[in-house]
Amino acid sequence: MSQAQNWYKADLREFRFLLFEQFHLEELLGKEPFADWGPDEVKMVLDECYRYATEVVGPLNGLGDAAGCRLEDGQVKTLEEFKGAWNALYEQGWRVLAVPEELGGQGAPTTLQAIAEEMMSGANPAFMMYPGLTNGAADLIGHHGTPEQIATWAKPMFAGKIAGTMCLSEPHAGSDVGSAKTSATPVGDDVYSIKGTKCWISAGDHELADNVAHLVLARIEGAEPGTKGLSLFIVPKKRLDGTPNDVTVAGIEHKMGLNASATCTLVFGDNDACHGYLVGGIAHQGMRQMFTMMNYARIGVGIQGLAVAGAAYLNALDYAKERKQGSSVDDWKDPNAPRVAIIQHPDVRRMLLDMKSRVEGIRALVVKLTMHQDRATALAGQNDESAAYHKGQVELLTPLVKAYASDQAYRVAETAIQVHGGSGYVRDFPVEQAARDSKVFSIYEGTNHIQALDLVGRKLGQGGGKHAQDFFADVAKLVGAHQAHPVLGKAVGQLAKAQEAVGGSAFQLLGWFKGGEMHKVPLNANLFLQMMSELAVGWLLLEGAVIAHEAQAKLDAGHPDHAFYEGKKAAALYYANNVLPNVVGSAKVLQLGDQSPLDIPLESFATV
Numbered sequence: 288m289s290q291a292q293n294w295y296k297a298d299l300r301e302f303r304f305l306l307f308e309q310f311h312l313e314e315l316l317g318k319e320p321f322a323d324w325g326p327d328e329v330k331m332v333l334d335e336c337y338r339y340a341t342e343v344v345g346p347l348n349g350l351g352d353a354a355g356c357r358l359e360d361g362q363v364k365t366l367e368e369f370k371g372a373w374n375a376l377y378e379q380g381w382r383v384l385a386v387p388e389e390l391g392g393q394g395a396p397t398t399l400q401a402i403a404e405e406m407m408s409g410a411n412p413a414f415m416m417y418p419g420l421t422n423g424a425a426d427l428i429g430h431h432g433t434p435e436q437i438a439t440w441a442k443p444m445f446a447g448k449i450a451g452t453m454c455l456s457e458p459h460a461g462s463d464v465g466s467a468k469t470s471a472t473p474v475g476d477d478v479y480s481i482k483g484t485k486c487w488i489s490a491g492d493h494e495l496a497d498n499v500a501h502l503v504l505a506r507i508e509g510a511e512p513g514t515k516g517l518s519l520f521i522v523p524k525k526r527l528d529g530t531p532n533d534v535t536v537a538g539i540e541h542k543m544g545l546n547a548s549a550t551c552t553l554v555f556g557d558n559d560a561c562h563g564y565l566v567g568g569i570a571h572q573g574m575r576q577m578f579t580m581m582n583y584a585r586i587g588v589g590i591q592g593l594a595v596a597g598a599a600y601l602n603a604l605d606y607a608k609e610r611k612q613g614s615s616v617d618d619w620k621d622p623n624a625p626r627v628a629i630i631q632h633p634d635v636r637r638m639l640l641d642m643k644s645r646v647e648g649i650r651a652l653v654v655k656l657t658m659h660q661d662r663a664t665a666l667a668g669q670n671d672e673s674a675a676y677h678k679g680q681v682e683l684l685t686p687l688v689k690a691y692a693s694d695q696a697y698r699v700a701e702t703a704i705q706v707h708g709g710s711g712y713v714r715d716f717p718v719e720q721a722a723r724d725s726k727v728f729s730i731y732e733g734t735n736h737i738q739a740l741d742l743v744g745r746k747l748g749q750g751g752g753k754h755a756q757d758f759f760a761d762v763a764k765l766v767g768a769h770q771a772h773p774v775l776g777k778a779v780g781q782l783a784k785a786q787e788a789v790g791g792s793a794f795q796l797l798g799w800f801k802g803g804e805m806h807k808v809p810l811n812a813n814l815f816l817q818m819m820s821e822l823a824v825g826w827l828l829l830e831g832a833v834i835a836h837e838a839q840a841k842l843d844a845g846h847p848d849h850a851f852y853e854g855k856k857a858a859a860l861y862y863a864n865n866v867l868p869n870v871v872g873s874a875k876v877l878q879l880g881d882q883s884p885l886d887i888p889l890e891s892f893a894t895v
Contacts, residue, residue, distance in 0.1 A: 291346040292349060293341050294345065294598070294717040296605070297598075298601070299337060301647065301851075304851075306329065306398065309834055310654055312329065312396060313326050316396075320664060321665070323393075324394075336403045341410060343375050345411060347372060348413070349717070350366055351369065352720055356539055356548070363491070363551065364494065366547055369417075376418060382418050390441060390442055390445055391442055396657075401657045402654075404590045405650070405653075410598070412545060412591055413548040413724065418447070419587055421444050421447070421450045423587070424500060425445050426441075426583055427502060427577070427580040427583075430579050431519075432521075436566065440500050448496060450500070452488050452500075452502065453501075454485040454488055454503040455467075456486050457483065468483055469481065469555065470482050470483060470505055470507075471506065472507075473507070474562070477568045478562055479520060480563075481503060488551045489550055489731070490548060491549055492524070492536045499523065499524040500523045500524075505517070520564060522561065534555055537552040540552075544722075544725070581732060585686070585688070585733065586688055588692075592649075592695065592725060593653055595728075596700065597646045600639075603718065604630075606710070607628065608630050610707075610710075611627060611628050611629070612627075614627060616633060642699050642702050642703065644861045648828045649824060652691070652823055653692070655823075656685065660677070679754035680754065683747075687823055689738050690816055693728035693729040697725045701722055704719060738816060740812050742816050743808060743815055744812075762823075766779055772833065775836065775859065778832075778859060781863045782829055782863060782867060784867070784868075785870035788870050791874060791878075795880075807880050810881075810884060814877055818874065824866075825859075828862050829863060831855050832855050835853075835855035
């Protein structure tokens with residue numbers, strides 16, 4: 288994959304189905320705050336963004352993976368062609384579709400931005416790390432910064448003039464952010480002297496923008512220990528007058544994947560000359576402020592996972608249609624039978640439908656979340672009760688999107704390799720890179736175990752449990768309406784069993800909370816998150832299948848959409864019959880409350 292070749296592909300018909308047939312984005316278009324947007328504009332964006340993904344960044348994916356990044360005289364160097372892709376990205380406005388107009392954006396629905404992000408990240412996930420972190424940092428400053436900070440930093444970041452990062456981890460701390468040692472000493476007017484080391488900083492340095500503004504968590508002298516004592520600072524690589532700000536790149540990581548994305552260790556204030564600007568002029572609110580970016584990033588990671596998985600699936604599908612090997616199972620006794628495309632083999636078809644159902648189900652989950660965001664925005668100040676419902680669903684679904692999408696991305700890529708056989712294990716085809724690139728998604732922006740703890744420890748109980756109750760009620764509506772469906776009824780019955788299993792498991796977790804068996808909660812949190820994610824995906828796939836069944840009935844068999852709708856039904860039926868029963872089994876595992884990982888003596892793990 289060292290030559291400039293685009294491997295990315297997407298099914299734009301699938302995008303249009305989700306936007307306009309299942310989730311009805313058109314209901315929000317043409318009205319405030321999306322008055323300037325209509326269905327035609329949305330469809331045009333899909334077409335043009337796909338062109339950017341396949342013609343500009345897609346051909347650079349393999350090149351960037353082969354070239355990686357390098358550190359020269361303290362400056363990270365990326366693939367030379369990335370600069371042109373960066374300029375085109377901002378000139379064409381792909382980074383600011385959903386950014387408010389007052390910040391230089393186009394004010395589009397978040398849902399449209401999410402679909403655009405999937406296309407661009409699927410085409411080149413490593414390159415998209417640089418603008419992805421930049422948007423997250425700019426969004427945070429836009430929410431929490433002073434008017435001067437918004438004008439000085441956020442607006443240029445949205446324009447691509449300044450890049451951004453988030454700096455949480457330190458070498459001794461990892462995910463234990465509260466033990467951070469980076470210090471901040473006031474030097475006047477919300478300016479502080481910053482001193483410390485941060486590691487695992489994605490897009491930590493590059494030459495794509497004129498400057499890089501790091502959002503750094505640090506502790507002001509005398510602040511209390513733990514996360515409550517942390518404050519957040521804007522720490523630029525260069526000060527506004529262009530002079531260096533004593534920010535040093537100590538090294539870049541040599542990673543399993545995302546090789547074209549610079550993951551840096553940064554040293555701040557090695558010469559006691561690093562200035563940071565307190566975000567919003569408010570001390571000791573760093574974690575609260577940073578969660579704005581972290582939540583943004585967690586949804587973004589889910590989209591990254593979906594993007595890579597979707598591209599891996601469609602590449603495997605193309606390969607299976609073209610690669611001829613073996614005879615049909617119907618001719619297995621005939622040594623002279625013609626060779627057939629491997630898509631004719633039952634197990635290959637199983638793998639392809641498994642990937643299709645997971646990718647399309649996760650995509651529906653992502654769009655469900657972003658539609659909740661857009662509806663909450665549209666209802667703000669008009670119907671506070673409905674807006675609160677939508678906001679609550681965003682909170683509840685965020686750990687599901689981040690964790691399930693990132694876990695499944697690696698598994699879908701693994702299956703795509705299996706479809707390719709030995710060809711998938713070599714770099715002549717893109718799926719091995721998909722596997723390498725996607726593995727980190729389950730690790731960064733809060734490992735998936737942190738997402739699971741967030742779900743069971745915070746999100747299930749938020750609003751007095753109302754957010755979770757609303758979710759289960761939404762699933763129950765589909766079950767109640769379609770249990771007797773002539774085609775999908777039995778599958779809907781599997782959904783009902785899965786919902787009962789997840790609800791019972793939630794009560795089991797609550798019982799452990801209240802019964803003094805807290806140690807059982809983290810042992811089972813990951814399993815519960817997977818169960819709830821599978822319930823959500825199964826629900827949305829079946830919802831889409833009901834819509835597809837009704838639409839298909841109005842078409843002739845020769846209509847192009849007839850086959851598309853048949854695929855929607857097939858994906859939902861497969862998932863309902865092959866994945867949802869596992870939810871019931873997982874509930875039985877959870878109820879056992881096995882604690883053998885805690886009971887085993889440390890010295891019994893191995894005798895070496």
